[in-house]
Amino acid sequence: MKITAVELFIIKMPLKAPFITHLGTVQDREGIIVKITDQEGMTGYGEGVAFSTPWYTEETVKTSIHMLTDVLIPVLQTHPIDHPDEAAELFKSVRRNNMAKAGLETALWDLYAKQQALSLSKILGGTRQEVASGVVVAADSLTNALKQIESYLEDGYQRIKVKISPEQDYRFLAEIRKRYPLLPILADANSAYSLDDLDRLRALDELNLLMIEQPLGHDDIIEHARLQKQIKTPICLDESIVTFDDARKAVELGSCKVINIKVGRVGGLSEAKRIHDYCVEQEIPVWCGGMIEFGISRAHNIALASLQGFSIPGDISASSRFWEEDIILPEVSVENGVIQVPNSPGIGFAINEKRLKETTIATKVFPI
Numbered sequence: 151m152k153i154t155a156v157e158l159f160i161i162k163m164p165l166k167a168p169f170i171t172h173l174g175t176v177q178d179r180e181g182i183i184v185k186i187t188d189q190e191g192m193t194g195y196g197e198g199v200a201f202s203t204p205w206y207t208e209e210t211v212k213t214s215i216h217m218l219t220d221v222l223i224p225v226l227q228t229h230p231i232d233h234p235d236e237a238a239e240l241f242k243s244v245r246r247n248n249m250a251k252a253g254l255e256t257a258l259w260d261l262y263a264k265q266q267a268l269s270l271s272k273i274l275g276g277t278r279q280e281v282a283s284g285v286v287v288a289a290d291s292l293t294n295a296l297k298q299i300e301s302y303l304e305d306g307y308q309r310i311k312v313k314i315s316p317e318q319d320y321r322f323l324a325e326i327r328k329r330y331p332l333l334p335i336l337a338d339a340n341s342a343y344s345l346d347d348l349d350r351l352r353a354l355d356e357l358n359l360l361m362i363e364q365p366l367g368h369d370d371i372i373e374h375a376r377l378q379k380q381i382k383t384p385i386c387l388d389e390s391i392v393t394f395d396d397a398r399k400a401v402e403l404g405s406c407k408v409i410n411i412k413v414g415r416v417g418g419l420s421e422a423k424r425i426h427d428y429c430v431e432q433e434i435p436v437w438c439g440g441m442i443e444f445g446i447s448r449a450h451n452i453a454l455a456s457l458q459g460f461s462i463p464g465d466i467s468a469s470s471r472f473w474e475e476d477i478i479l480p481e482v483s484v485e486n487g488v489i490q491v492p493n494s495p496g497i498g499f500a501i502n503e504k505r506l507k508e509t510t511i512a513t514k515v516f517p518i
């Protein structure tokens with residue numbers, strides 16, 4: 151791929167409104183934009199999506215900067231690669247740190263697609279010209295949640311995801327279901343429950359939820375398998391699925407009926423595609439999860455979600471869901487509940503250089 155330089159831009163931007171879950175609140179989002187340049191001056195972009203604190207996984211922006219600076223980019227400096235799939239192989243010697251790996255690997259995929267003058271969607275084997283868009287309602291009260299739902303349905307989103315926990319579950323969901331009897335609703339628990347809550351979780355069966363996401367332990371597939379046998383609502387796994395093998399074991403055990411694939415959580419597009427291809431074979435529907443990310447990661451998600459098996463609207467919302475102004479041009483927009491998949495080379499979005507500059511708090515440059 152004849153890479154000559156890697157640059158990191160650490161950026162920070164306030165959310166338009168706090169993103170509230172039982173695990174904590176995200177008000178300002180830091181992120182890492184990875185820019186790779188080749189000897190022709192062509193550039194590819196990736197995004198490290200770890201949060202500033204380790205509330206979702208063990209990674210943070212700081213651990214990602216360390217891994218990129220001291221481990222992953224040095225690997226690239228000593229091992230030239232010809233195809234992005236080789237990165238996943240090269241990074242195997244590094245345990246976990248998937249979001250740092252994905253930040254670099256996705257930049258390689260964008261650059262590679264541009265070098266082939268093909269869209270990233272095409273290069274990945276995507277067949278969809280548009281992807282269905284869902285949105286997350288992360289509110290701390292029923293009133294605020296209902297306000298958000300009404301506004302998002304006016305924007306055309308096809309499905310709503312709400313955050314639940316023992317403090318906010320049956321009554322909260324029943325009130326929403328009463329107002330929207332046919333609305334596709336996904337409830338994300340982010341591991342707020344245990345098997346002791348079986349009755350609480352079984353009570354949700356009557357609300358006709360699309361699925362319940364990650365009700366039990368963040369690294370569990372055994373108890374989820376036991377739970378799935380006891381409840382009708384399909385279980386979707388998110389945090390538990392960090393590798394292809396996690397997905398294979400979860401499917402074999404019956405731990406879930408749906409998988410939320412997040413490029414950052416699984417270490418990049420190569421692994422995300424492997425999980426997708428396996429789930430298609432096993433007839434397990436998948437959808438593309440979100441990470442309250444900026445436009446570069448959103449663009450990679452759109453390309454991934456253009457693969458045939460992404461049959462459920464993902465957490466791929468418009469740039470305006472979180473940001474006053476995104477770092478890409480054009481911004482991601484949702485029309486009639488779908489996002490058009492770009493046909494131009496690579497991720498199909500340009501960098502908004504002005505916005506990147508004004509949101510950058512630090513940069514690092516590495517010759518390759």
Ligand SMILES: O=C(O)CCC(=O)C1=CC=C[C@@H](O)[C@@H]1C(=O)O
Pocket residue numbers: 171206285286338340388439440441442443465466467
């Ligand atoms: O980015 C989006 O649109 C949704 C983000 C989102 O719902 C999540 C991001 C990270 C952790 C969780 O709070 C939640 C999830 O578990 O999917």
Ligand SMILES: [Mg+2]
Pocket residue numbers: 338340363364388389410
């Ligand atoms: Mg989730």
